[in-house]
Amino acid sequence: MALNPTLAAVTRAIDERSRATRERYLARIKAARNDQPRRNRLSCGNLAHGFAGCAATDKQRLRDGVAPNIGIVTAYNDMLSAHQPYERYPELIRAAARARGATAEVAGGVPAMCDGVTQGRIGMELSLFSRDTIALASGVALSHDMFDAALYLGICDKIVPGLLIGALHFGHIPAVFVPGGPMPSGASNDEKSRVRQRYAEGKADRAELLDVEARSYHAPGTCTFYGTANSNQMLMEIMGLQLPGSSFVHPGSELRDALTVAAVERALAITALGERYLPVGRLVDARAIVNGVVGLHATGGSTNHLLHLVAIARAAGLELRLEDFDALAGVVPLLARVYPNGSADVNQFHAAGGMGFLIAQLLDAGLLHGDIETVAGAGLDAYRGAPVLQKGGLLEWRPSASQTLDANVLRPVVQPFRVDGGxxxxxxxxxxxxxxxxxxxxxxxxxxxxxxxxxxxxxxxxxxxxxxxxxxxxxxxxxxxxxxxxxxxxxxxxxxxxxxxxxxxxxxxxxxxxxxxxxxxxxxxxxxxxxxxxxxxxxxxxxxxxxxxxxxxxxxxxxxxxxxxxxxxxxxxxxxxxxxxxxxxxxxxxxxxxxxxxxxxxxxxxxx
CATH class of the missing domain: 3.50.30.80 (IlvD/EDD C-terminal domain-like)
Structure with missing residues (x-):
């Protein structure tokens, strides 16, 4: 399918207005490339500090200076339900790297606040600024120059944009984003909305409101409504920065663990030490940014990304404008109804065909740049599929359903909920x-x-x-x-x-x-x-x-x-x-x- 003319025009306009800044950015990435393990440039004292706390096997590999070393930047804390599953990820990642002859270290942690806890409170006044704080903290984590690739563990509102902005300031380092998945469905969004309105009118007491909220937000994983956190997951997938179909797989499942291990494999495959060097600063180009905007419109995603995507683009030397969002909204149909744009949650969206169906529909309609580079090692066509575990734990991707499995939640381009992005x-x-x-x-x-x-x-x-x-x-x-x-x-x-x-x-x-x-x-x-x-x-x-x-x-x-x-x-x-x-x-x-x-x-x- 030929690319939609408006999509092509907006992408071209971004490229043209960003030519000088993008060229400077790419030159900076090129100058920072190193075809040997990065830690080999450190002095002996520097390097000894860098591996002093590692396990014996990892320490020897780091001393030898041959295998790649992955830096883990984590937003783990156990107050955020979405981030609680990350507690066990570092050991899983280290083991996966060891099994493949490489090493992995937690490079650093970044703050991760929960907007759900701070809504209507003074703490919310720090929320947006936490995004740039996270970017700064990511920079501190990677400043040791020990790492040949990075895995970013983050999901929620300002955290993923902050991690990506930080990653782009280290744009010469390949980056793979590793999601954790949503919690199981709890109290319905319709029920929650009704009780909230009754409480606002004085018709429900605090005990009733707390009960429905606690049944809604009840387990590890992202909140199941389609707010900024789940919009982040959609964006990382449609921009090719995390593995296909990985956004909405539940925490703690065998499939989720297999996807995390696969993320390690992909990070190792795209370092400058191999044949397929894919630095994140090259992946995030005007086409990827436009794909992100398209995904936002097609799913009715969070308006916070009118801030975040502009800031992300800026970190990559690109100038994204509100006029670009507006122009694309006119040609991208709304294909999903997920609360607060409908009554369904992200688990129902995933069950209806999820990201694989959505991306396939948009690609076939000429509404995505299918030729972008992705961490999966291929163009966006690889993102049409859904991951499954075979017997023996073998992970493979199968083509997504050709038809929606629930037209109340997810629809094809020819039968949208709206003809525009709203x-x-x-x-x-x-x-x-x-x-x-x-x-x-x-x-x-x-x-x-x-x-x-x-x-x-x-x-x-x-x-x-x-x-x-x-x-x-x-x-x-x-x-x-x-x-x-x-x-x-x-x-x-x-x-x-x-x-x-x-x-x-x-x-x-x-x-x-x-x-x-x-x-x-x-x-x-x-x-x-x-x-x-x-x-x-x-x-x-x-x-x-x-x-x-x-x-x-x-x-x-x-x-x-x-x-x-x-x-x-x-x-x-x-x-x-x-x-x-x-x-x-x-x-x-x-x-x-x-x-x-x-x-x-x-x-x-x-x-x-």
């Missing part, structure tokens, strides 16, 4: 924002109503509890951008806004903060740039101003007389309360240096 770029006199409408009812794609303006989400909840929302409203929550307070997710708003919409009110949200796609059925103009803390137009809004949010025509407008609007000065909020508490004072330098949301909200500059 993502829009909005612009107007309030700046630029994005909106995800894949779950928003058609009659709510345009909302025009008076504004209620707030400077934090707790004030919105208080107004809701006081019964202050009795008519159509555009709820404006400002001073939630990266410079103001680290751009926390505003999930706390979702139940209350859902209740208002359920009462028949026409409701929308406008914010310079994040929602991660969890706004669900509520039209939400998010990531508004420039943010209020930088004097953005959102800071001019007053209670009662009519605001128009239109996903159809791409508008986010204050319907205020132009002369009056021009004469208004932005309101300045007191943000001093954001500066300390739960470690926020340590991140002052991040708040001062972070780029705008449409440039990835990152502290890292352009490749030089």
């Amino acid at each position: 993502l829009r770029l909005l612009s107007g006199n309030l700046g630029r924002a994005v909106i995800k409408v894949s779950s928003v009812p058609e009659d709510r794609h345009t909302i025009e109503a008076p504004a209620r303006v707030f400077d934090d989400q707790d004030a919105v909840q208080k107004a809701f509890d006081n019964g202050e929302f009795a008519s159509d409203v555009v709820v404006v929550v400002r001073n939630q951008g990266p410079r103001a307070n680290g751009m926390p997710e505003l999930h706390k708003l979702t139940p209350a806004l859902g209740v208002l919409q359920g009462r028949g009110l026409r409701v929308a949200l406008v914010t310079d903060g994040r929602m991660s796609g969890a706004s669900g059925k509520i039209p939400a103009a998010i990531h508004l740039t420039p943010e209020a803390a930088c004097g953005g137009p959102i800071a001019k809004l007053r209670d009662g101003d009519r605001v128009r949010v239109c996903a159809v025509n791409g508008q986010v407008e204050a319907l205020v007389d132009a002369a009056e609007w021009a004469a208004r000065a932005p309101a300045r909020a007191d943000l001093s309360a954001n500066n300390a508490g739960l470690g926020r004072e340590m991140f002052a330098i991040f708040r001062a240096q972070v780029s705008p949301a449409d440039q990835g909200a990152t502290i890292f500059g352009v490749v030089e």
Whole structure:
């Protein structure tokens, strides 16, 4: 199938605008290549420190300086359900490397916070900044220059993007991402949503809410809804950075262990010591980035990746723009319905055909670059299959089903849930924002109503509890951008806004903060740039101003007389309360240096 013209045009535009930075980046990778084990360049004292704690067999191989050495960068902790399974991975990886005449060492650990624990709490103000902290920690882990390839153990929200940004700054080192898989299905997403809304209305008590939450999040593995964590897994697979079909296999299973061992084999096969050197900086090119955007649209993935993919591309010397997301959304159909864009979970998505079916459909429709290089050692065609274990533990990949096994969850290109990706770029006199409408009812794609303006989400909840929302409203929550307070997710708003919409009110949200796609059925103009803390137009809004949010025509407008609007000065909020508490004072330098949301909200500059 010929490549879709829009897909080709967007890829070409990224390549052209990124030519100079990409050439500098690739030159840096080329200069860093070493065709001998990297540790051979170390002094004897350096090397002795590097293997002092190793097992005898590994120590001898490291002394000999012939076999490759894999660095493990792990985000293990046992507070995150998704990361708890990683506790046993290092020994599994070391044993697999030994069996193949190589070695592996844990190069370092990176922080891994759980957005699910910090939602609505002060800690969420560190969440986005944790991504760049993880990238920095990855750099520290790899700074010893002992490693010929790296395995990255991470799953959740900011962790995979942070690991990938770090990997790209060491782009000469081959990298394989190693997932852990989702927990089994628990309480249904519909049940959980109903209880949350009843609690927001005061009709359910804390014990009932905690019960349904505990039955939802109940075991090791990723949460089963399709948030940023599972969007990460989709991205790593569709970009060719982890093994085919490995995203959604349960933790602790024989198949999961076999895939982890296979990841070791692939890492060893693509070092500079062999015949097929595949450094991660070469794999992540404009085609891979575009494939990631396509996957995001086709699955209704997390809007957090409008930040993360931009920052990832930037780390690879590429300039990805919001206009690219918007253009691709117009031609990529929505093929999956997974909560919060539907009622199913990722286990049902996987059972319906999962990534193999999805990738095959998109390839056959000319909606993916099939010729990208991947860690599997072949193009993206290898990702049409699903892994299975044969007798004796032999791992093989079989072609995925040619038809969906559940059309309520996963569909072919010719029968999509939507003909487009459901993502829009909005612009107007309030700046630029994005909106995800894949779950928003058609009659709510345009909302025009008076504004209620707030400077934090707790004030919105208080107004809701006081019964202050009795008519159509555009709820404006400002001073939630990266410079103001680290751009926390505003999930706390979702139940209350859902209740208002359920009462028949026409409701929308406008914010310079994040929602991660969890706004669900509520039209939400998010990531508004420039943010209020930088004097953005959102800071001019007053209670009662009519605001128009239109996903159809791409508008986010204050319907205020132009002369009056021009004469208004932005309101300045007191943000001093954001500066300390739960470690926020340590991140002052991040708040001062972070780029705008449409440039990835990152502290890292352009490749030089």
